Amino acid sequence: MKIDPWSSTTYQDYARLRDEFGIEEFTEDLWKDLPHPHKLLRRGVVFGHRDFQRVYDAVKQKKKWAILTGLMPSGRMHLGHKMVIDEVIYYQSIGADIFIAVADIEAFATRGYSLKETKELALTEYIPNYIALGLKPERCHIYFQSTNQDVKDLAYILGKKVNWSQMVATYGFTGTTNMTHIFSPLVQTGDILHVQLKKFGGVRPTLVPVGVDQDPHMRLSRDIAQAHRFYNVTVTKDDKIGVFVKVDEGVKELLGQAEKIIRSLGFNKLKRITDYKAIYIEDARKEDIEGIDQQLAKTEPALGGYGFLQPSATFHRFITGLTGEKMSSSKPETAIFLTDNPVDAIKKIMHAKTGGAVSLEVQKKEGGKPDECVVYELFLYHLTENDNDLAEIYRSCKTGERMCGHCKKEAAHCMEKFLTDLAEKRKRAASKIKDYL
Numbered sequence: 441m442k443i444d445p446w447s448s449t450t451y452q453d454y455a456r457l458r459d460e461f462g463i464e465e466f467t468e469d470l471w472k473d474l475p476h477p478h479k480l481l482r483r484g485v486v487f488g489h490r491d492f493q494r495v496y497d498a499v500k501q502k503k504k505w506a507i508l509t510g511l512m513p514s515g516r517m518h519l520g521h522k523m524v525i526d527e528v529i530y531y532q533s534i535g536a537d538i539f540i541a542v543a544d545i546e547a548f549a550t551r552g553y554s555l556k557e558t559k560e561l562a563l564t565e566y567i568p569n570y571i572a573l574g575l576k577p578e579r580c581h582i583y584f585q586s587t588n589q590d591v592k593d594l595a596y597i598l599g600k601k602v603n604w605s606q607m608v609a610t611y612g613f614t615g616t617t618n619m620t621h622i623f624s625p626l627v628q629t630g631d632i633l634h635v636q637l638k639k640f641g642g643v644r645p646t647l648v649p650v651g652v653d654q655d656p657h658m659r660l661s662r663d664i665a666q667a668h669r670f671y672n673v674t675v676t677k678d679d680k681i682g683v684f685v686k687v688d689e690g691v692k693e694l695l696g697q698a699e700k701i702i703r704s705l706g707f708n709k710l711k712r713i714t715d716y717k718a719i720y721i722e723d724a725r726k727e728d729i730e731g732i733d734q735q736l737a738k739t740e741p742a743l744g745g746y747g748f749l750q751p752s753a754t755f756h757r758f759i760t761g762l763t764g765e766k767m768s769s770s771k772p773e774t775a776i777f778l779t780d781n782p783v784d785a786i787k788k789i790m791h792a793k794t795g796g797a798v799s800l801e802v803q804k805k806e807g808g809k810p811d812e813c814v815v816y817e818l819f820l821y822h823l824t825e826n827d828n829d830l831a832e833i834y835r836s837c838k839t840g841e842r843m844c845g846h847c848k849k850e851a852a853h854c855m856e857k858f859l860t861d862l863a864e865k866r867k868r869a870a871s872k873i874k875d876y877l
C-alpha cells in the first residue's frame with residue numbers, strides 16, 4: 441500500500457496505517473502534562489506521531505521550538521482545513537514559533553490553479569479565517585512558496601540526497617508526471633527544514649501537524665534532514681554510546697569539536713578512534729543520546745553544515761463529510777465552509793448522515809451509534825469544548841435517550857453561533873493580514 445498525498449481517498453483504518461508506516465501511537469503520556477491540552481489531542485483525533493517526544497521535551501524544558509505547516513490553497517476553507525489551524529493556534533499559545541507555507545507551487549503543479557488564483561484564495565479565504573480563529577501575529581510568519589527564495593534554494597540543494605528511484609517508490613511518479621509536480625515534495629522539504637536555518641531561528645525541534653496523507657512528505661523530509669547531518673549518535677553493537685562522523689572531509693576537526701561538546705556536557709570517559717571516525721562515550725547511557733545529538737547538531741552550521749534535527753510530526757484523522765463521504769470543497773453538500781451562511785450550514789446539518797436507528801421506537805430501545813455519526817463528529821472535532829458535555833452526548837445517544845432530530849438541532853445551533861461569531865471577527869481580519877506576511 442502507498443499513501444498518495446494527491447489522491448482523494450480517505451483513510452479509515454488508522455491503526456493499520458500506523459503499523460504499516462511505522463507511525464507511533466499518540467498516547468496520553470504525550471499530551472497529558474502539556475499546558476491546557478487541546479481537545480484534538482485529548483480526544484484521539486490526533487492519533488499518531490513521529491518523534492513528538494522531542495517537541496514535548498522542548499515544551500517542558502522551555503526551550504525554543506517551531507511549528508511549520510502548509511496550506512493547499514485550493515477551494516474554499518472548510519471544517520477539515522480548520523483542524524490544522526486549531527492545532528497551530530494551540531501550539532502558538534504554548535510557546536512555538538509559527539511558520540505557515542501557502543503551498544501555491546504545489547497547488548499550481550498538482551491541482552491546476554494559477555499562482556495568481558492561489559494567492560487570491562489564500563488572501564481572501566484562508567488567512568482571514570486563520571486570523572479570525574485566533575492566530576496571533578507575534579512570532580508568526582505566513583509566506584508563499586513561490587516567493588520564498590530560501591525555501592526554493594533549499595529544495596534545490598537538498599534534492600542532491602534523493603534519487604529518482606526513491607521518488608518513484610514513494611510517490612508513484614511516472615513518465616507523464618509534470619516536473620513541477622515531481623519537484624513539489626522537495627519544495628515541501630524546503631518548507632519544513634528552512635525554519636532551522638540561522639536566519640529563521642536556527643537548529644531546533646520542529647513539529648509539523650498534518651493529516652496522515654502527508655506522511656510520505658514527512659518521511660522524505662526526515663530522511664533528507666538526517667542525510668545532511670555531520671554526526672550520528674547511536675548505540676553500538678556492544679551497547680556503548682558512539683558518536684560517528686558521517687562525512688569524509690575534515691574528520692579530525694569534527695571529532696575535535698565533538699569531543700569538546702561531549703566533555704562540556706559532563707562526560708569524561710571518552711575513547712576517540714580517528715580511523716573509525718568515532719568517539720565512544722563510556723559514561724553515557726541511551727537516555728543521553730538525544731541531548732548529545734541536539735548539542736552536536738547545533739554546532740554543525742558553524743562547521744559548514746546544516747545540523748537539521750529530524751522534524752517531528754503529528755497526524756490527525758480526517759473529518760467525515762456530512763453525507764458520509766469525504767469532506768471536500770468540490771462537493772459543497774459534504775462540507776461546512778467557514779464562510780457559509782449559517783442558514784445553509786444549518787440545512788446541511790439537518791440533512792447529515794447520522795448513526796440513528798431506522799425508527800424512533802428502535803432508537804429508543806437500542807440506542808444510536810455515535811461512532812458512526814457525522815453529527816457526533818461535529819461535536820467531537822469542533823463544537824464541544826468540555827469533555828464531560830461530549831461524554832454526555834455519547835452516553836445519552838448510546839442509551840437511546842437522545843434522538844437525532846433534537847441532537848442535530850443542537851449541533852446546528854452551536855454551528856450557527858460559531859459561524860456568526862467568526863464572520864464578525866473576519867471583518868476585522870482583512871486589515872491585519874500584513875502583520876502576518
Ligand code: TRP
Nearest residue numbers: 508509510511512541543628631
Ligand atoms: N502538501 C500539503 C497539502 O497538500 C501542503 C504543504 C506544503 C505542507 N508545504 C507543507 C504541509 C509543509 C505541511 C508542511 O496540504
Ligand code: SF4
Nearest residue numbers: 795808813837844847
Ligand atoms: Fe448522532 Fe446525535 Fe443521532 Fe446519536 S442522537 S446518532 S449522536 S445525531
